[in-house]
Amino acid sequence: MATAEPAASAEDVSTGGDIIVTGTRRSSRLQDVPVSITAVSAETLRQQGYKSPNELQYAVPGLTYNPQLGAGFLIRGIGTQGFDYSLERAVGVVIDDVVQGQPRNLGFNTFGDVDRVEVLKGPQGTLFGKNASAGVVYVVTRRPEPGIASTEGSLRYGERNELRIDNTVNVPLSDTLTARVTGVYQQQDGYLTNLYDNSSAGDYRDYAVRAKLLWQPTADLELYLIGAIQNHKDDGLGGLATFRSLMPYTSVGWPTDPNNHSLMDFPALLDEYGIELGPDNTEFAHNSRDEVFVRQRDIQANIQASLGDFTLTSVTAYSESDTGSWFDQDYTQSDFYDINNSVLKAHQLSQELRVNSPVGGFLDYVVGAFFWEQETTAYERSAGKRGYDYPADTYFSFNGAMSNYEARIRSFALFGEANFHLSDRLTAIGGLRFTHDNVYGSYFPSEDIRYTILGTPAPATDGTVKKSNLSGKATLRYEPTSELMLYATYSRGYKAPAVGTSGGNLRMVDAESVDNFELGARTQLFDRLMTVNVTAFYEKFKNFQSTVIELGDDGISRSVLSNAPGLVTKGVELDVAIRPAADLSFGGSLSYAPTEYEDFLAPCYSGQVVVAADQRAPGQCFRYGSGSALDVDGFDSIQAPDTTWTLNAAYNPLISDNLRLFSNASYYHRSSTYGQAGNPNSIVPGYGLVNANLGIGNEDGSMKLSVYARNLFDENFVSRIHVITFAPAGSYQQYFSGEGKRTLGVRFDYAF
Numbered sequence: 001m002a003t004a005e006p007a008a009s010a011e012d013v014s015t016g017g018d019i020i021v022t023g024t025r026r027s028s029r030l031q032d033v034p035v036s037i038t039a040v041s042a043e044t045l046r047q048q049g050y051k052s053p054n055e056l057q058y059a060v061p062g063l064t065y066n067p068q069l070g071a072g073f074l075i076r077g078i079g080t081q082g083f084d085y086s087l088e089r090a091v092g093v094v095i096d097d098v099v100q101g102q103p104r105n106l107g108f109n110t111f112g113d114v115d116r117v118e119v120l121k122g123p124q125g126t127l128f129g130k131n132a133s134a135g136v137v138y139v140v141t142r143r144p145e146p147g148i149a150s151t152e153g154s155l156r157y158g159e160r161n162e163l164r165i166d167n168t169v170n171v172p173l174s175d176t177l178t179a180r181v182t183g184v185y186q187q188q189d190g191y192l193t194n195l196y197d198n199s200s201a202g203d204y205r206d207y208a209v210r211a212k213l214l215w216q217p218t219a220d221l222e223l224y225l226i227g228a229i230q231n232h233k234d235d236g237l238g239g240l241a242t243f244r245s246l247m248p249y250t251s252v253g254w255p256t257d258p259n260n261h262s263l264m265d266f267p268a269l270l271d272e273y274g275i276e277l278g279p280d281n282t283e284f285a286h287n288s289r290d291e292v293f294v295r296q297r298d299i300q301a302n303i304q305a306s307l308g309d310f311t312l313t314s315v316t317a318y319s320e321s322d323t324g325s326w327f328d329q330d331y332t333q334s335d336f337y338d339i340n341n342s343v344l345k346a347h348q349l350s351q352e353l354r355v356n357s358p359v360g361g362f363l364d365y366v367v368g369a370f371f372w373e374q375e376t377t378a379y380e381r382s383a384g385k386r387g388y389d390y391p392a393d394t395y396f397s398f399n400g401a402m403s404n405y406e407a408r409i410r411s412f413a414l415f416g417e418a419n420f421h422l423s424d425r426l427t428a429i430g431g432l433r434f435t436h437d438n439v440y441g442s443y444f445p446s447e448d449i450r451y452t453i454l455g456t457p458a459p460a461t462d463g464t465v466k467k468s469n470l471s472g473k474a475t476l477r478y479e480p481t482s483e484l485m486l487y488a489t490y491s492r493g494y495k496a497p498a499v500g501t502s503g504g505n506l507r508m509v510d511a512e513s514v515d516n517f518e519l520g521a522r523t524q525l526f527d528r529l530m531t532v533n534v535t536a537f538y539e540k541f542k543n544f545q546s547t548v549i550e551l552g553d554d555g556i557s558r559s560v561l562s563n564a565p566g567l568v569t570k571g572v573e574l575d576v577a578i579r580p581a582a583d584l585s586f587g588g589s590l591s592y593a594p595t596e597y598e599d600f601l602a603p604c605y606s607g608q609v610v611v612a613a614d615q616r617a618p619g620q621c622f623r624y625g626s627g628s629a630l631d632v633d634g635f636d637s638i639q640a641p642d643t644t645w646t647l648n649a650a651y652n653p654l655i656s657d658n659l660r661l662f663s664n665a666s667y668y669h670r671s672s673t674y675g676q677a678g679n680p681n682s683i684v685p686g687y688g689l690v691n692a693n694l695g696i697g698n699e700d701g702s703m704k705l706s707v708y709a710r711n712l713f714d715e716n717f718v719s720r721i722h723v724i725t726f727a728p729a730g731s732y733q734q735y736f737s738g739e740g741k742r743t744l745g746v747r748f749d750y751a752f
Contacts, residue, residue: 023118023138025127025354025366025417031522034429034477034487036121036535036573038063038589042142045111046154046749047650047664048691049708051164051186052206053106055739056137058668058689060119061644062573062591063137067238067719067735072106075121075135076539076569077595077640081546082561085344085376085407086441087498087509090545092124092132095139096226098300098317099130101374101409102346105294105321108139109206109232112184113168115142121573122516122537123493126417126431126473129315129352129370133495133514133541143224144178144214145170151752158708158745160200162188180212191741192240195273196285196333202738204234220306228298236290237738239327242281243270244721247606247730254336254387261386264726269332280716282736286328288338296321309358320347330384330726331733337384337726339395339451344378344405367416376407379446383453393451398503400455401445405501406462408440417473429475433494436468441499443506458504465497467511483525489518498545500561510563514541533575537593541567549601549629558627559603566598567637583653590645595637601629602677605723606730619678632678639720641670641686654699662695662704675721681732687717689739697749704749714742 100107125131153167190202253263300317329340354368383395417431442462473491500507571593604621648666675682695706
């Protein structure tokens with residue numbers, strides 16, 4: 001019976017050895033797979049000290065993470081550029097064959113008992129239950145190990161009260177039944193300071209428990225049950241901003257001028273606490289709550305049965321989550337606009353069936369069917385005093401009420417991929433996918449039981465959109481020698497339509513599609529001591545789902561969720577690994593993936609001259625109805641660095657009969673990015689990070705004591721730069737990353 005192969009070791013990953021991947025739905029050597037895949041082993045995650053999903057970007061060039069806009073990954077500079085409760089992510093996350101699609105939730109918060117992570121780049125759909133237009137982050141956790149009783153884990157303590165405890169127990173309950181349970185707890189204080197109450201800011205805390213039961217009554221049948229509870233809480237790290245720059249005030253805002261209800265006198269408010277503006281400013285004063293929580297509960301049943309030479313796989317899963325956030329929306333100690341709260345509840349049910357044919361002949365294939373249903377309910381409130389002398393618990397809101405949302409997504413798909421072995425060296429691969437999506441979204445206002453909210457609410461609205469789509473791929477794979485594989489691929493990707501309802505503004509958003517072209521080479525040299533893999537790609541997105549400027553029927557231009565005509569990403573990916581000796585290895589990776597908007601309109605930025613509509617040109621702010629718009633045709637996409645690259649080295653010599661030195665270091669660099677489309681004032685400078693680890697332990701690594709450093713040289717960097725609300729045009733704030741400060745610590749690993 002076909003089963004998943006064990007993870008590659010860190011040595012394999014760093015040297016290009018026989019790394020086994022299963023993202024193609026078969027256990028295959030990475031060097032034999034004609035797909036752009038980066039595999040990260042559990043050992044690599046441990047060596048580099050990574051503990052949270054967003055840190056994957058430092059191990060995989062071409063993968064980045066955006067904590068805003070619903071939080072999610074980008075691959076080759078492409079990710080979701082907007083948020084609505086029915087909007088799917090461009091980069092899918094799949095954990096143990098289950099799609100994670102609930103809003104504002106990646107689906108995992110730690111790397112507890114993770115076997116490996118495979119990042120598949122480019123559109124995916126002919127082998128996965130749920131299609132993804134830009135790529136998939138495929139997470140595989142370790143399976144229970146029959147016949148083995150074991151305990152393994154680690155203890156970690158570092159700066160700013162970093163604490164991580166994880167432990168896994170594997171227990172054979174009988175000859176056919178095995179249990180595995182993992183628990184993880186991790187926390188760390190932030191490095192920002194809230195001067196209002198002299199507290200640290202950017203703190204987080206995670207815990208997760210995952211229990212597994214593997215029953216193998218015969219050689220041809222297995223039942224694999226997984227249940228998980230995950231809980232994340234932070235004090236608003238993704239939305240915490242400090243003041244970077246303020247434009248001079250032509251008129252004084254509130255509180256200096258009590259009659260100004262549109263602008264705030266930020267200089268006066270900041271002077272109260274002595275806060276200094278600038279790119280290194282890590283201080284602020286918030287008088288209201290900053291917090292994010294994500295709670296998720298999962299259960300799934302995987303059944304695998306051998307039907308002669310065929311393998312049938314069934315994956316049934318149910319997941320539910322609760323997510324909430326609170327932010328001080330005026331970013332000060334005042335109550336000008338300090339209520340910004342949202343809470344959502346979501347659940348999803350999925351069923352996937354796959355059949356794998358036998359291999360070894362002219363034809364082998366994987367075919368499947370998939371059903372997915374997701375429902376979300378949410379409410380949002382956003383309000384403040386706006387400088388008025390309102391009674392207690394009375395506030396003004398632009399929405400005039402509490403906003404309520406519902407979204408339902410039902411998706412059905414048939415998919416498959418076949419390999420035609422035309423000769424011992426030449427294989428043709430073809431895949432098709434039929435998808436039908438039914439998407440519903442609604443909005444309605446309601447009274448708030450906590451507050452009296454003044455203002456005019458938008459009327460209730462709802463809508464439904466349905467879409468059927470046929471997508472697929474075609475690949476030629478050629479092996480001129482046993483150490484060289486070449487491939488060429490064309491694939492068409494698809495992303496479901498959406499019903500935008502934010503603020504009561506109903507938007508029917510068309511489906512997104514992408515045409516992807518790839519050329520790749522996978523090679524091993526010098527008796528496999530050196531691996532060089534290179535991929536060239538070109539992806540053109542049509543009807544790209546994003547927040548854009550559109551002209552309404554009333555002649556007013558608004559920033560709304562809609563479809564931009566196009567977005568292109570193109571470039572090259574390079575991976576090199578060298579092992580000159582058994583205990584010494586070097587590696588490096590490069591992703592050059594410049595992006596380019598096509599016929600895309602964004603908000604103008606301060607200081608631009610507004611020209612007539614007939615003078616529209618790239619980079620120009622022009623009259624658009626009763627307002628204006630910025631033409632960003634040809635500009636880089638937001639949050640998308642042109643270049644990311646890594647270097648790594650590991651040296652693990654024996655220093656006695658049963659004692660080994662463990663040492664490794666890595667460097668990650670990314671180029672600058674736009675925080676807002678076409679706005680040069682929002683450009684986030686590029687930066688580089690160094691991680692290092694030095695330890696000593698048993699030869700087999702069963703016990704190891706080490707010291708570690710993340711961001712060794714204390715590179716302070718920001719994740720986003722954005723305009724400040726209620727400030728003069730041209731004022732900017734910055735959002736810091738949790739990794740923008742050095743962490744030194746000590747770690748003990750064990751395995752019995």
